[in-house]
Amino acid sequence: MxxxxxxxxxxxxxxxxxxxxxxxxxxxxxxxxxxxxxxxxxxxxxxxxxxxxLNGLRELSGIRVDRDTIAIGALTRHRVLELSDDVSRHLPLIHAAMPFVAHAAIRNRGTFGGSIAFADPAAELPACCIALDARFVIRSRAGDRRVAAREFFRGLYETDLRSGEVLAGGEFARSGDPYRYSFQELARRHGDYAIVGVATRARIAAGVLSDVRIAFCGMGPTPMLATAAAAALDGRACSRDVIAHAQASLARDLAPFDDLYQTAATRMHLARVLLGRALAQLTADHEC
Amino acid sequence: MRFTSATQYIGASLPRANALRLLAGRGQYVDDLQLPRLAHAVMMRSPHAHARIVSIAADAACNAPGVLGVLTGEDVAQLCRPYVGVLLHIKGMRSAPQLPLAIDRARWQGEPVVAVVAESRAQAEDAAQLVEIEWEELPPVTDAETALDPGAPVIHPEFGDNLCFERVVDTGGVDAVFARADHVVEATFVTSRHAATPLETRGIVADFNPAEKHLTVWQSTQVPYMMQWILAHHFGLPETSVRVIAPDVGGGFGLKIHVFGDEMAAVAASLVLGRPVKFIADRLESFVSDNHARGHRVKLRMAVSHDGDILAVDMDDLYGIGPFSGYPRASVNEGLQVVNLAGGPYQQRVYRGRSRAVFQNKPMYGQYRAVGHPVACAITEGAVDLAAAAVGMDPADFRRRNYISPDSFPYTLVSGPTFEKLSQHEALDRLLAMMDYTGLRREQAELRLCGVHRGIGLASFVENSNSSSATYGQGGVSIAAQDACTIKLTATGGLAVASSLTEMGQGAHAVAMQVAASAAGVPIDRVKVILGDTDATPYGGGNFGSRGTGIGGEAVFQAARALRANILAFVARLTESEPSLLDVREGNVVDAEGGALRMTLEDVARTAYFRTDCVPRDFQPELTVTRSYAQKYYSGVFTNGIQASYLEVDTDTGFVKLLRHWVVDDCGTIVNPLLVDEQIRGAVVQGIGAALFEQCIYSPEGQLLNGSLIDYLVPMAAEMPDIEIGHCVTPTATSELGAKGAGEAGTAGAPAAIMNAINDALKPFGARVTMQPFTPERILRALGKAGAV
Missing domain, CATH: 3.30.43.10 (Uridine Diphospho-n-acetylenolpyruvylglucosamine Reductase, domain 2)
Known part of the structure; x- marks a missing residue:
């Protein structure tokens, strides 16, 4: 066509x-x-x-590491993120998620800002940004403003961007050592949009989880922050009961819909399975 | 110089001579063709599954920039005779007359209604948006299961109901056997409607030259001569005024053997405008305008004795074929194969089978790689595994016990087809050795203890190939059952091979080259192959139904042998020798004994063409020969084989990971093992697509819900296992070459092997899936893990 x-x-x-x-x-x-x-x-x-x-605007491209933050320009290609040492060192969650973003040919062209501004609820990067509590930098003639990722995604393909504004990039806190990360995804074929994906971050000390953030893609009209599940885990050791409670709590966090191949109920089941696997990965090498 | 060894390319794994050209981007597909004054057609299609066309307002479109013409159904009907997709030898089947563009009523979502032709494709698309069609929606009949209900909307009121065709086979005694059988197993199997999705979509350039009333058509087709006949007949042109050229074709899979309304409308536009018109189906419209296939619901019961003998099979098949039977091949061959081959690879005793094809408001339906065989194989092999479990036998042993006895070939099934000769026992033995069946069973058992659920699935298959005229010609359809080849000795001693075979990426070009070089005794780099042009090749059927090498290849073989004989006769006369004392080796005529050079082929050609003064007056060498071949012994020559799948089911997510896949295939003489193996691998991948991914999903109203490559899932490389191939070689005695088909067998057996492997993995849970594709949702549902809806 x-x-x-x-x-x-x-x-x-x-x-x-x-x-x-x-x-x-x-x-x-x-x-x-x-x-x-x-x-x-x-x-x-x-x-x-x-x-x-926008491809002529160099100022929107690239990865910049400062003392406390790491900034990703909106025009930075997925492939650059995937191969970046800075991202792998300071944003291991995004590093882990990148191979799930479509195929290499698409990653060569697709951009960080494009993925965020398009706001497909099944896309990986929006969920990662929420899990990492990123801020987006938005520019307009009136100046710059910054919006927390979790405030940015307003509805299905709907964002906080207003007319006359350009998404310039994202800012992330540099990760400290105590954090552990997991990115898990289920897609029918490698590179497809996720049926369900989960980006998870937590501190673990003496087997106890804290500062837990869990964000799902594919489980609602926007990337979804699973606050009830996180609350069920925060301050607790990761026992079988605690995990089951967190999995059950997802009913309050997520709003999946039927898609072509899966019912909403099945997707909820898969989200619970995936959360279990994410927690297993987070707590690997720690007694549970 | 002495030439002792015969020139031998049959059996050699040579890379395809045309592959480099395609890889270098120098292929010439229909859409690459640019002609002076080329116009572009786009189609307006029905947005409804069933609707009356109240009015069409095209004035705005006619006046849009670049527009050359807007054709409605009535406009095209002025030029094109209607067609009816029935085979006369299939008693009781019926279909209604069909025209390229719908008139008055559209009968599927995607049916072409208006053709807009403009200077560019973009202009035509812009103008198409200006065509206003007023619709009155009619109640659609979409589900085959309810299409025959009293009160269902009837698509062709003159028929009274939506039945296209029913075939029943009954040996008698079925109920009695079931009543006293030790075990009866049964299941309902569902296979899903597929789209063929070749890399290159359908496309045509039609160039009508009014000055000589001649139509030249370049088409992405498997069957140039069939299309020549169709175009001449339906557009009222002498056949000699129609030339059909198949340039490079990017995949056919049976899709490109049918007549499509949009392509016929493009031809009509060229007739009207007197200039070349191009129509290329884009990917989105392909999903709603390509013929679909494989959407069956089959209930099957099998009666088994304590000892593990299959006593009887009872099966009922139902499928929806869209609103018309496809033209010109009809849409019932799939059901015929299902009813003819259910239970097929096994010794048959008592059988009752019924297949019904019904009309519905969904896209047209027709032949697709391994027509019907994947369905017949899945229902049979699925039931065989159930039966083996019921009597407590290993699935491999159960199959061996029930195979047709090797001394009873040729073996005629109660449903009609005859197997010339199969190698089932040998194939099974080879497969079990290749996969280390016993070791794999041990590994499976050990892993189960750790909560890892792997499955092993077997699927024996048969595959029809080398069809006789029983398929089409005897049904009154002008589709050649024979193929032919013309070979000429070129002036420098090379071969120009013109064959009615067609190349659509599968390697027919390479096969023709190897067979001709071998049979004539000429080095392969001196062979040129010409295919796909009704002005340049002898008459023949082209490529479909696994007939290329078996039939077209045999014609090449015969032609090359005949040329060799003529050369030997000529040289014998020139050198006062006897043909029997001479041979052609590596492009030279030599003494058969000792290999001493008599004449190079270049000298032979030079003498025959330029130095006729050196040729005896009473002798005329004939260095251009044509030979034709048709298989006349059986309705088809069946191949056989067996596949196995080894996979792991994630019982928490329902995801299936394919680990390994094995195939043992018997396609008789193998011309190029590399080509055969890759054909089988590609076909297995297509079968895996059926098992795990592919499915046209419709709303109850008949709207296709996943008509794009984002939502319609084709198998992709990352999910594919390694596929190991082995062979048995049972040449057919119906030809000298002895080759049978190899293109479809992989597709026939793979879905069954994967289904059986999944169900083997699920066995500890008492779960089973029989509805393809086996999605995570369906597997979880079988496991009782999918949440309540």
Whole structure:
């Protein structure tokens, strides 16, 4: 299929980008890696009048490590994240999740910011950002603002981004040693969107879990933070009963829907299985 | 110089000569073709499964930029004679006349209704959005299970109900055997509608030249001559005014042997416009316009004795074929194979089988790789495992006990087909050795103790190949059962081989090359193969139904042998020798005894073509020969074999991990082992797709819910196991070459092997799955672990 006709412009600065957004408003789309947008255009599911190609904006690209934070620019390709030593050292959860993000050919083009702004609830990176309590940096002519990841995802494919704004990147706290991480996912075929995925972070001291954050993808209209399950684990040693309680608590945290191949109930079952496996991975080498 | 060894390429694992060209990106597929004044067609399709077309308003589209024409069903009907997809020798089957574009009523979601033709594809798509079609939705009949209910909407009111065809086979005595059998096992098996999803979608360029009233068609097709006949007949052109060219074809799998309305509409557009028109099905419309296959529901019972003898089989098959039987091959062959082959690879005693094909408001339906065999195999092998368990026998022993006795071939099934000769016992022995069956069973038992649930599944299969005219010709359908080959000796002593075989990525080109070089005695790098052009190749059926090497390859063999004989006769005359004392080796005519050079083939050609003064006046060498071959002994020559799957079921998630897969196949003489093995591997992968992934999912209203490659899951490399292949070799006596088909057997057996392996893994839980694909949801449900809905 061929996309409906649209205009294309590749701005050289963010200021120019803001001008274009102002001028074209709802009729404009921002193009990053194009791995979702171009398909939507070709299927004529979306027919914007103007495509604003961000790929000329170097300032939106790259990984920067500061004393306390690590920042990922919106235009950073998935493949760069996957292969980055900085990410593997400071954001091991994202490092673990990257191989689950589609296929290498898609990772070569797809971007961090594209995945966040598209906000597919089954995508891996939004869930990781919630689990890591990331902040997103949003720029507009009015200046910068920062939004916590868990506030950013508002509904199915719906985010906190307002008209005239550009997602510039994400900021993460550098991980300290006491944290352990697990990323688990079930997909029918390697590279498919997750039926269910879980990004988990916790401290473990003397077998006791604390500061537990659990985020699911594929289990609701947005990436879902499992606060009840986390509460069931926080401050406890990871016994069979505690795990079962956390798994049961997911009923309060998650809102899965039927998909083509699985019922909501089955997906809830799978989420519970996956949480068990995540906890097993987190607590490996620690007595439970 | 002496030439002692025969030139021998039959049996050699040579890389395909045309592979490098394709890998280098120098393939020429239909969509690569650019012609002056080429126009592009797109189709408006019905958004409803069943709806009346109230009105079509196309003025805005006609006036849109670049638009050359807008054709409705009535416009095309002015040019194209309607078609009816029935085979006359299949008693009682019926279908209604069909036209390329729907008139008055659309009968499936995706049926083409309007063709918009413009200077570019993008302009045509833009204009198509301006066509306004007013619809009045009609109640659809989508579920085959209820299509025959009284009160169900009837798609063709003149028939009174939705039955297309029913076949019943009954030896008698079935109920009596079941009544006194020691054990009766039964199950309901479901296989799902598939789309063939070749890498290259369907496509056509039609170029009608009004000055000479000649139509040239480039089409992604497996069957150029069938299409030539169809186009001439339905568009009222002399056959000699229609040329069909199959350029490179990126996968066929049986999809590209059918007539499709959108492609016929593109031809009509070229007739109207007098300029070339291209139509390429995009991936999304392919899902709703390609013929589907494999959507069966089969109930099967098997009666077994204490000793493990299969006493009787009773089965009932039902499937929905869309609103019309497909043209020109009909949509009932799948059901025929199911009813004919259920219980098939085993000694048959008492049998009752019924297959019913019903009309429904879903896409057209037809032949797809291993037509019906994967269904017949799954229901038979699934029941065999149940029966073995019921009598407490090992599944391998149970199969061996029930195989057809090796001394009873040719063996005719009670349902009709005859097996010329099978090698079931040998294949089983070889398979069990290859996979170390005993060791694997031990490993399985040990792992079970650690909570790891692995399964071993066996599936014996038979596969029809080398069909006679019983399939189509005897049904009044103009599809050649023979193939032919013309070979000429070129002026420098090479071979130009023109064959009615077609290449769609499977290696027919390489087969023709190897057979011709071997049989003529010419080095393979001096052989050129010409395929896929009705102006350039002799008449023949093309490639479908595992007939390429067995039938087309035999014609090549015969032609090359005949050319060799002519060369020997000529040289014998020139050198005052006897043909029997000479031979052709490595491109030279030599003494059969001792190998001394008599003449190079270049000298032979030069003498025959340029130095006719050196040729005796009363002798005319004939260095271009044509030979044809048709298999006339059996309705088809059956191949056989057995597959095994070893896999692990994650009983918490229902996920299946394929660990290893084995195939022992008997396709008779093997021309190129590399090609055969890769054909089998590719076919197994397609069978794995059926078992684990592929399924067209419909809403009750007949809307396809997963019509894209994101949602319709095809098997991909990461999930595939290593597939080990072994062979038995039982050449067919119906030809000199002795080759049988190899392209479909892998697909026939793989779903059954995987089903049986999953059920073997689930055995400790008393769980069982019989509905393909075996998704995590279905496996969890069988285990009682899927939550309440």
């Amino acid at each position: 061929k996309a409906a006709a649209f205009s294309y412009v590749k701005p050289r600065s963010l200021a120019e980008t803001f001008d274009l957004l102002e001028r074209h408003g709802e009729g404009a789309r921002l193009l990053a890696g194009g791995q979702s947008l171009i398909a939507a255009l070709n299927m004529r599911l979306d027919t914007p009048r103007m495509l604003i190609d």
